[in-house]
Amino acid sequence: MKTVFTTGEAAKICNVSQQTIIRCFDSGQLKGFRVPGSRFRRIPRDILYKFMKDNGIPTDALESGKRKALVVDDDRDLVSLMTDVLEADGRFEVRSANNGFDAGMMVRDYRPDVIVLDVMLPDINGKEVCQRVRSDNSLDDVKIICISGMVEADKIAELRDAGANDFLQKPFEVETLLQRICRHLDMEVGDAR
Numbered sequence: 001m002k003t004v005f006t007t008g009e010a011a012k013i014c015n016v017s018q019q020t021i022i023r024c025f026d027s028g029q030l031k032g033f034r035v036p037g038s039r040f041r042r043i044p045r046d047i048l049y050k051f052m053k054d055n056g057i058p059t060d061a062l063e064s065g066k067r068k069a070l071v072v073d074d075d076r077d078l079v080s081l082m083t084d085v086l087e088a089d090g091r092f093e094v095r096s097a098n099n100g101f102d103a104g105m106m107v108r109d110y111r112p113d114v115i116v117l118d119v120m121l122p123d124i125n126g127k128e129v130c131q132r133v134r135s136d137n138s139l140d141d142v143k144i145i146c147i148s149g150m151v152e153a154d155k156i157a158e159l160r161d162a163g164a165n166d167f168l169q170k171p172f173e174v175e176t177l178l179q180r181i182c183r184h185l186d187m188e189v190g191d192a193r
Contacts, residue, residue, distance in 0.1 A: 002065065005043045008141050012111060013061045014052060017138060024051070064093060067185055070110060071096040072103040072129070073118035073147070082116060085174040091187065100124030107133060112142060114181050119148035119159065127162045134163035143184040147172070 002009075007025065011018040024030040025041050030051045032043035043051075045062070052059045069092045071082045079096045086092040095110055097103040100121045107115065115133070119126030126146050133139050146159050149170040156167050166180050182189045 003045050005045070005048055007041050007043070010043050010048055012113075012141060013048065014057050015061075015111065016057075066091055066093040067114070067187070068092070068110060068112040069094045069114050069116065069181065070103065070106055070112040071116045072098075072100070072121070073116075074098050074120075074122050075118070081174055082177065085178055086181075089178060100129050103129060104132060107139065107142070108136075111139070113185055114143045114145065116177065116181070117144055117146050117164075119146050119150065119155075126164075127159055130159060130162035130164050143181075145177070145180055145184065147177075 005013070007021045008018050010030075011021045014021065021030065021043075022041065025032055025043070030043060031047045032041055034041055049059060049062055051057075052062060069086050071079050071086075071094060073079050073082075073096075076098060079098065083094045083096055086094045095106060095112070097106055100123050103115070103117070103121075104124075106112075115129075117126050117129055121129075126148070130144055130146070133142055133144060143165045144163060145166040145168065146164045147168045147170055151169060159167060165184055168177060168180065179189050181187075
């Protein structure tokens with residue numbers, strides 16, 4: 001379980017902007033420490049918990065300690081398989097959507113750490129979803145891993161330009177997906193509880 005948080009992580013947990021957390025830190029409302037030799041701020045878990053309690057912020061995101069994953073694919077069997085593997089790992093809370101519209105609605109409310117995104121959705125293409133997520137500054141920390149059966153290098157480059165962090169070609173081993181997610185979220189690979 002994470003014991004120290006960056007201002008971005010604290011903002012995500014509290015469901016506020018990173019600027020709000022920085023202002024609270026700089027004004028002394030939220031205690032923590034600066035990383036020696038840098039301007040980076042860090043907030044210990046117990047202090048963040050007390051801050052959330054004192055300010056009436058729900059603490060469920062902090063208490064679960066789980067990373068949020070949103071799986072978006074119109075192949076319900078594949079969604080089920082990916083969800084099962086992530087939940088079995090023990091470190092993820094998983095939600096899913098079967099089309100781009102539902103995914104877009106969920107991203108704003110759920111605020112996932114990672115989105116596993118099928119590029120070929122029935123109602124919208126993955127590139128457009130990437131662009132929409134990247135156009136919202138409050139979602140800057142969200143990692144996007146695109147999946148698809150398409151193989152053209154220029155299309156993969158377009159997805160990366162639109163904001164995708166990674167790409168996996170179908171079919172793939174779900175364990176490979178888990179490894180990629182862990183790498184992008186700076187988590188230990190295979191460190192399931």
